[in-house]
Amino acid sequence: MSESSSPGAPCCLQVCRLMRPEDTNIVGNVHGGTILKMIEEAGCIVSTRHCNTQDGDHCVAALARVEKTEFLSPMFIGEVAHVSAEITYTSQRSVEVQAHVVAENILTGAKKLTNKAALWYVPCSLKNVEEIKDVPPITYASPELEEEGRKRYETQKALRQSSNERSDEVVAPPPNPEKHTVGFSQSSLIHLVGPSDCTMNDFVHGGVTMKLMDEVAGIVAARHCNTNIVTACVDAINFHRKIKKGSVVKVQGRMTFTSNRSMEIEVIVEVEPLVEVDKGKYCAVSAFFTFISLDKKNRPLPVPLLKVEGEDEERRFREGNARYLHNKEKRLAERERQQ
C-alpha cells in the first residue's frame, strides 16, 4: 500500500462499519437511529477539522440542525454502512455538511443508496462552550454552487428561528388505555448521559440524542402495529440547547397521526441536570418521525387508524395530516420535475 495515500480531502470523510446485532431490531433491520448517529459522527469530524484550520482557540462543532431525512431502503445486519460526508457550504458561523449512506451487502456485492442528509454545525470554543467561533470559508467549484448554498443557508436560518422550543407538555396516559389510542402506544426512555455520549467539551453528540429519539419512536410504532416497523422519514430537527454531561435525558414519544401506510410520531427530549438541580428541566429537542409497517418480505402493510380523543389529540392529528399531504404533494412535484 502506498505510504502517500492520504485520509481523504480535508472537506470530505468516508466512514464505514459492519452492522452488528445491537444495531438492528429483532428481524435484522438496522435502526434509523444507528444510521443518523453514524452520519452525525462523520459530520462532526469533518466540520471540527475544518473549523480548526485557522488560528485562534480550538473548537468542536456542535450539531445545530438536521434537515428532513428520508430512508429510501432498509439496511440489514451483516451489511456494511458507508457514510460519505462533505462540507458543501459555510456561512460566517455555521457549516453545512451533506452526507449520503450506501448499504453494501458484502456477500452478494449489492449496493443501494439508503439515505441522504444535510446537517448544520456551529463551532463552539473548547474553552467556553457558549462562545461561537468564526468559520473559515471554503472554496466553491462554481459561483452557482455558492449561491445555491447561500439560499439553503437563508432558508434553514428562517426556519430555525421560527421553530420555537416546545411548551406542549406530554401528559401521562390514562391507566388502562384502549388499543390504538394515543395513550396506548405512548412511551418513554430515560438515559443517564455517560462519558461515551459526549464530545471533547462535555456535551452530548447530536447523534446520540437522535438515536434515542428513533428508538422511542420505534417502540411507539411497534406498540401501535404489533409488526416489524422501520423508520421511513425524520422531519427537520433543531437543536436549541446543548445537553451537558451529568444530565438525565427523558425521551418521550406519542403517535400524532396515521395514514393508510404510515405513522407519525412526535418525539420530545426533556433534559434534567442530575446534580445542578436548580437549573431545572428544559426541552432540548423535538421532532416528528414517520414509520412504516413491513411484512416478512419487507413489503409495506396497512396501519391501524389512530383513535384520537379530546381536542389536543384531534388538533395534532389534523396538523399531522396537513404535514402528510404537504409531503405527498412535494414528492409528486419532484417526481414530475425529474421526468
Place this chain on the structure above:
Amino acid sequence: MSESSSPGAPCCLQVCRLMRPEDTNIVGNVHGGTILKMIEEAGCIVSTRHCNTQDGDHCVAALARVEKTEFLSPMFIGEVAHVSAEITYTSQRSVEVQAHVVAENILTGAKKLTNKAALWYVPCSLKNVEEIKDVPPITYASPELEEEGRKRYETQKALRQSSNERSDEVVAPPPNPEKHTVGFSQSSLIHLVGPSDCTMNDFVHGGVTMKLMDEVAGIVAARHCNTNIVTACVDAINFHRKIKKGSVVKVQGRMTFTSNRSMEIEVIVEVEPLVEVDKGKYCAVSAFFTFISLDKKNRPLPVPLLKVEGEDEERRFREGNARYLHNKEKRLAERERQQ
C-alpha cells in the same frame, strides 16, 4: 408502590428499554443481571436527584444494599422492560427506593410483572467520595407509611451491620473435576473497570457489579445442568466497599446447594486496585443466586444433585439447604396470609 404513581413526581421515575440480543442468553431469555442493572440505574437517578434538592455540595447516590429479589416470570428478547422506581423512605443518611418491573410484549400487548425490588442508597459528596451527606426528608401520605418505612430501615440496618465482609476464600478446583461436583462448574469472570461502568464520581455503579455477578452465576448453573437456565432469586446484597475506577474485578461463582428444581450459587466479588497496589485485594460484595433449569417450553426441569466433597462443601450444602427450607416456609406462610 402505587400503580397510579405518575412518572412526573420528583420522587418517581419510569424507565423503559427494548430488550436486545446482548441482554439475553442464547435462547432469548433476558438475563436477571440486565434487569438488576436497569433497576439500579433508575434507583441511582431518583435518589441522586432527591439528595441534590437542598443546599450544600453536590452528591451522587451510591448503592448500599439490595433486598432479596425474586424473578417472578421470564422476560424475552424483543419485549420492553418497564422499570418504575419510587423513593419510599428516607433516614438521615440513606434513601429507600422501591422498584417494580413489568415486561411488555409489544407484539401481543401482553404485560406481566417480572419482579419487585427494594434498594438502599447513600449520598456521597462529589468532592470527596468518602463523605456521606444528609438526606432531605420526604413527605409521607400517612403516618403509618412513615412508621412502616422506619421499621424496614431498622431491620436492614441491623442485617447490614451483622453481615460481615467474607473471608472464606474460593480455592481453585482440582485439575480434572468429575461431573456435577462443585469444582466442575466453578467459574470466574475478570473485568477491567472502564469509564462506562462508573458514576460521575468515579466508582462503579452497583448495577454493573450485579450484572457481572448474575453472569458468572449463570455460567456455573449452565455448566452444572447443560440446559437453558434462568435467575429465579437473588438474596439480599450488601455493598460494603466502593469499587473505584482503574480496578480489576474478579467475580467468582461456585455452586453450594441443589434442590430438586433449583441451584444455589455463591458469588464473591474480589477487587484489586490496578495502580494503588499497596491497598491490596479486598472482597467488595458477595451474594447467593438461585437459578432454575427450563425446557424448551420454559417449564422447570429437574436439576442434577450436586456432589459435595470434603467438610467445607458439606457445610455449605447444609447451610444452603437451611436457606432453601426457610424460604420455602416463608413463601407458604405468605401465600396463606394472602388467602
Place this chain on the structure above:
Amino acid sequence: MSESSSPGAPCCLQVCRLMRPEDTNIVGNVHGGTILKMIEEAGCIVSTRHCNTQDGDHCVAALARVEKTEFLSPMFIGEVAHVSAEITYTSQRSVEVQAHVVAENILTGAKKLTNKAALWYVPCSLKNVEEIKDVPPITYASPELEEEGRKRYETQKALRQSSNERSDEVVAPPPNPEKHTVGFSQSSLIHLVGPSDCTMNDFVHGGVTMKLMDEVAGIVAARHCNTNIVTACVDAINFHRKIKKGSVVKVQGRMTFTSNRSMEIEVIVEVEPLVEVDKGKYCAVSAFFTFISLDKKNRPLPVPLLKVEGEDEERRFREGNARYLHNKEKRLAERERQQ
C-alpha cells in the same frame, strides 16, 4: 455531493472513527487493542467482500494470522483513527490484507502514522464453518508485486505450520508474591462471548480476541511498573482454532522478560465451551506483547527488572532476551538499508 462516488475500489477500504473514553486508558492513550480491532474489522470486510465475488456458497473471512505489528507513535482520545486496508496477495485459499493506521488530531490538523499491519484471512463457508472456500485471484500491478506476495505467503505458511498450539500451562501465582516477580503482575481476564463479538457464522472476530489480549497485557505491565504504559509491539499471532459463540474465554498474561525500557508479556487465550462440555478446554491463541512505560510527557521511562524464580521463568527470560536482541538487530539492519 456526486451520486456516483463509490464506497471505494473493491480491494480497498478506508475506515475511520473518533477515539472515545472507552478506547483509552486513564491518561487518554488509545489502547493498542482498540487499533488492532479496527484493523481486523477492516480486513474482515475487504476480504469477505472479495471472496464472495465468484459463484458458489457465501463465505465469511476468518482471521488466520497477523504479522508482527509495531506501534510507532501513541494515539490519543479525541483523535480520529483512519485505517486503510488493501488486499495485496491471494493464494488459492488465503487472502493477505495490508493495513496502515494514521492518527489525525482534528484540532491541530497534525497527522502521524501509528502503525502498519499485515493480516491473513481464510474464507469459511456460511453453511459449514469448517469448510474453506477457494479465493478468486486478484490482478497485480506488476509481476514483481505478485512474486513478492508469493514469498510472503510461503514464509508465513512455514512459520504458521511450525508454530504449535501451546501446551505450556500458566500456573497460579504463589499467595503473596514479592514485587517485580512474575507472580506479582500475572493477570487474567475472563469473558463470556456475546452476540456482538461474533461474525455472521457465529465465531468470534479475531479483533475481539486481540483486544482482550492487549487489555490483559496492559494490566500485567501496569502492575509491574505502576506507571502509564502503552503497547509498543505485538509479535506475529496465529489463530489455530475458531472460538464459537457460547464459549468462555480466559485470557492469561504473564511477564517473561524486561529490558531497560521494555517489558515482554506472554498472553495465552484458553477457551472452554459452555454447553458442549465434552469438547473440553483448548488453547486458541497465544502471543508476545511488548509494552513500554511513559512519563507524563510521553517519554519512555526505565522499567524495573523482572525478578525470575525457578527454571521455567529463567528459560522464558532467556528466550525473551533472545527475541529482544534479534528484533534490535533487525531494526538496526533495516535502518542501515534505508540510509
